[in-house]
Amino acid sequence: MFQWKNILKGMTMGVSDLIPGVSGGTIALVLGIYQSLIAAINGLFSKEWKKHVMFLMPLGIGIVIALLTISHLVEWLLVEFPQPTFFFFLGLIIGIIPTLLKDIDYKKNFSPIHYVLLAVGAMIVGATFFVKENELATVMSQLSFTEYALLFFAGWIASSAMILPGVSGSFVFLLFGVYPTVVNALSTFNLPVILTVGSGIAIGLVITSRFISFLFNKYKTSTYALMIGFIIGSIVVIYPGVAGDSFLLFISVLAFGIGGMSAYGLSYFEVKKTAVKLNP
Template sequence: MRTRQSLIDVVRGALIGIVEIVPGVSGGTVALIVGLYETLIESAGHVVRGVVKLLADLPRGRGAAGGLQELRSARWSVLVPVGIGMVTAVVLGARAIAPLLEEHPVPTRAFFAGLIIVSLVVPIRMVGGRWSVVEVGTAGVAAVVAFLLTSLPPSRVDDPSLWIVVGAAAVAICALVLPGLSGSFLLLAMGLYAPTLDAVNDRDLAYLGAFMVGAILGLGSFVEVLRYLLRTHWRLTLAAMTGVMVGALRALWPWQDDDGALLGASGSLAPVVVAFLVGAALVGALLLLERVLTTSEVEPAG
């Protein structure tokens, strides 16, 4: 049973990792879809607090008990297989997704647009009940901000310094835990998307090490803020996430020029419609699978 669940978690992690490579698609959104979001946020919080306590207590002679207790509270049985799936998907997907976006950008964006639109049901369902005026307004403001962010023109920084890599990674990694906002798109806007893909493909350990440091710093700073918001303002935070997901759809409009400006529909619509429907169907299947798995976990034995 545990082995089967671990394999499922590897696949879940792979789904999160593969979409993190695609500008405009959020790994946090997929984490919501596959039922991992709350577990990852809570476990990440325990890991961050554990590391901070170890770094603060050990030099002062207070021992490691507090930090180790926090680390033990994280669900490593989930984090490890999810991490394996994510890393594997990023390494393999970097070689497959980038050429696909370059050679077939219109149907590829349509596919991911279908994926995101159907996945909106997840945060809406998590909010639950009738939305208040404040929640609708919050979602609207978040949508506008996300739309403006995804309207930023892409750039390219050749041979970035490692300090720039650290800073960019710290910002981009926040999108991993914020549904709707794409870390790859933020890297694209900062000019580091192509260099990061090149570093993954070329196994540039210095670049990847700097990126990892930035990711740890950014995640450590942001995850506690997000956990606080979810704990104290659950509905409002999820409403804002929904708005971000809606606004970020701007990045997935199929017809765009090289600078990301929106264009009118052109060419044959059939491949675009098919790709959109396939993406929507995939999310529907994932939501159904997640419900089946959740139901089987709570059913009493025998």
């Protein structure tokens, strides 16, 4: 069944993928659709592919709408109000951590090895803070086969990052030096670049989702621990620091609070909805 509300969820994921350091996978967790998303991508080649397409279609529509229409707004916010923008996403990310810990019942299920995995995940993602992106990268023009191949490969790797909570696909584009080209292509509707990057993303999503699904099925608690670690580590990467006057600080704190309350509200709604389904 086509779920119109998933278009809005897809738009939220699309916006997050435009923010360097923010993971679409994390936002999927905030929205309560992460495991359904993984299952749907895996199910595209199963006998029930129609059901999975109906789940993914509105998400895809929302992501495309966000990428093609909101990219200008995101660029403007990152240039004019970077600190409040990043603080909003910090609130979203921090706000989902208690829910994830509750979902896995960490007090009961976590053993010392799970805390080690959590710490390792946090350190892996946190370490990317010290990796310098290609700041000299500019928009590519008159692309050659080699540059198209680079865009395809960057899309492939970025998609793996997009689907992993705490790991930013946009940051991968920055590391490859293609972020300006990708954002410009979305803003100007450069179809060859969009299709090239999109093809890489599609292939990467299918491969990575199968691996994540395997981990959830075989090592659910360990996978949760590692992903929570990824999310905690992303806090270090996203944190923009505090600068400016008291008004900017106030706006940043307000944005952080709105992000945190949004994450809590979405999580509460999803839990309540699940409870209603289990106890009609």
